[in-house]
Amino acid sequence: MWFLAMLWASCLLMGTHAQGSASFRRANAGSGRCQYTFMVDSPTEASCPSAGSSPEMEALKSRLGLLEALVARLVGGEAMSEASQGSGSQSGLQDAYNQVMGENAQLQREKQRLDRQVQDLQQRLEELRQEAERLRSRTCMQQPPPRVPQNDNSFRPGSGPALSHLVSRPGNTQGDKSSLRDPAWHHENPGYQELTAVVTEVSAPNLEGPADISGCGDLVWVQEPEVHRKADSIAGKYGVWMQDPEAKEPYGPEMVWRIDAVGSEVRQLFGYENMDQLSRGFPTKVLLLPESMESTGATMYRGSLYYQRRLSRTLLRYDLLSESIAARRDLLHAGFHGQFPYSWGGYTDIDLALDENGLWAIYSTNKAKGAIVISQLDPHNLEVKGTWETKIRKTSVANAFMICGKLYTVASYTSPNTTINYMYDTATSQGKIISVPFKNRYRYNSMVDYNPAQRKLYAWDSFYMVSYNVRLGKQE
Numbered sequence: 001m002w003f004l005a006m007l008w009a010s011c012l013l014m015g016t017h018a019q020g021s022a023s024f025r026r027a028n029a030g031s032g033r034c035q036y037t038f039m040v041d042s043p044t045e046a047s048c049p050s051a052g053s054s055p056e057m058e059a060l061k062s063r064l065g066l067l068e069a070l071v072a073r074l075v076g077g078e079a080m081s082e083a084s085q086g087s088g089s090q091s092g093l094q095d096a097y098n099q100v101m102g103e104n105a106q107l108q109r110e111k112q113r114l115d116r117q118v119q120d121l122q123q124r125l126e127e128l129r130q131e132a133e134r135l136r137s138r139t140c141m142q143q144p145p146p147r148v149p150q151n152d153n154s155f156r157p158g159s160g161p162a163l164s165h166l167v168s169r170p171g172n173t174q175g176d177k178s179s180l181r182d183p184a185w186h187h188e189n190p191g192y193q194e195l196t197a198v199v200t201e202v203s204a205p206n207l208e209g210p211a212d213i214s215g216c217g218d219l220v221w222v223q224e225p226e227v228h229r230k231a232d233s234i235a236g237k238y239g240v241w242m243q244d245p246e247a248k249e250p251y252g253p254e255m256v257w258r259i260d261a262v263g264s265e266v267r268q269l270f271g272y273e274n275m276d277q278l279s280r281g282f283p284t285k286v287l288l289l290p291e292s293m294e295s296t297g298a299t300m301y302r303g304s305l306y307y308q309r310r311l312s313r314t315l316l317r318y319d320l321l322s323e324s325i326a327a328r329r330d331l332l333h334a335g336f337h338g339q340f341p342y343s344w345g346g347y348t349d350i351d352l353a354l355d356e357n358g359l360w361a362i363y364s365t366n367k368a369k370g371a372i373v374i375s376q377l378d379p380h381n382l383e384v385k386g387t388w389e390t391k392i393r394k395t396s397v398a399n400a401f402m403i404c405g406k407l408y409t410v411a412s413y414t415s416p417n418t419t420i421n422y423m424y425d426t427a428t429s430q431g432k433i434i435s436v437p438f439k440n441r442y443r444y445n446s447m448v449d450y451n452p453a454q455r456k457l458y459a460w461d462s463f464y465m466v467s468y469n470v471r472l473g474k475q476e
């Protein structure tokens with residue numbers, strides 16, 4: 001018993017010393033027995049979790065603290081990085097935004113400027129449209145002042161080259177070239193023929209040529225030009241060439257006549273036996289006219305050359321058989337020497353023309369205020385048989401010709417694609433706007449005339465002698 005008490009006391013002391021935390025309680029267990037309860041901390045329970053200072057807990061706390069610090073650092077770093085990057089991006093975005101806004105403002109200004117230009121162009125277009133309408137509908141307007149030189153000393157009647165009236169020179173082209181050149185003509189001479197004009201173009205519809213019909217009709221189609229000859233000197237830049245639709249002896253119907261119209265003394269008339277000879281370039285006849293010529297409006301009819309005497313309104317009939325002037329007559333009130341020329345100039349005031357009805361003069365007068373006037377002439381004595389006054393200004397068109405008693409005008413002498421733009425019928429005294437396509441292949445058409453026997457237009461387009469087949473349609 002003693003031993004047990006000592007063991008208990010020792011254990012109690014050791015336990016108390018070892019643990020410093022123990023309790024002892026005594027209680028009545030009933031049935032005459034006492035119950036002693038001794039409680040001491042178990043060594044194994046020292047590792048149990050508790051709210052106190054457990055090493056594991058401390059280690060966890062430490063690790064957690066480390067993790068928290070790491071997380072905080074990471075989160076803080078990312079936040080800082082994001083903040084830093086966000087700041088840079090924001091700055092870049094701001095710059096880009098400012099640039100876009102600047103460009104936008106510039107584009108707005110550009111748009112406003114373009115809008116103004118569009119408005120200006122629309123206004124200009126409307127003005128042009130109104131001008132075109134006005135030109136289509138207007139009648140003739142006041143003519144510009146005459147362009148007659150005050151001191152033209154180049155005209156000296158009878159002072160031409162001392163050649164015989166008839167020179168037969170087969171095969172001598174070199175001689176022809178030299179004789180064609182006129183020493184009085186110079187490129188720089190502003191007073192002679194090289195004149196320009198503004199021409200209103202009319203769009204050319206694409207017309208198919210209808211089938212030919214016999215007899216007269218309206219001009220409905222003009223073929224592409226056919227080239228017959230190119231002049232080989234500057235004297236042939238413009239001129240007139242023709243065939244007599246009713247030829248008389250000694251010349252046959254195949255005879256081709258040519259006059260180079262550049263120069264102040266145009267008097268030479270070259271004859272070729274036929275078209276082939278014209279193409280080869282050998283004239284068989286060279287006739288020297290007794291009086292010099294003006295304009296490119298000459299024509300050949302029934303064995304006579306009809307032309308305007310230079311610096312006058314006098315019409316001459318030169319008889320090929322007698323080689324002399326057979327008739328002369330002033331075309332009363334007709335403008336001349338640049339008063340009422342065609343748009344290309346060339347002193348083309350009086351244009352003589354042929355058609356199925358005979359000989360015509362196309363010209364203008366002060367009374368007509370520059371409008372084209374048509375007179376039918378007696379081919380024998382040049383007497384005026386009838387006169388018509390049109391509503392189209394002569395200086396506004398490039399040339400004119402007659403077919404079946406109707407006048408036709410060419411809109412432009414330079415445009416490669418122009419039109420026959422007006423027709424006047426002497427049978428009804430009515431004119432109207434038309435649009436028949438017409439080609440100026442060489443862009444300087446100085447003469448257009450109709451040959452009723454060949455049913456062709458003959459033209460002289462910048463050195464080139466060309467012809468056009470035509471078709472006539474049913475009369476309206």
Ligand code: CA
Nearest residue numbers: 351400448449
């Ligand atoms: Ca003509």
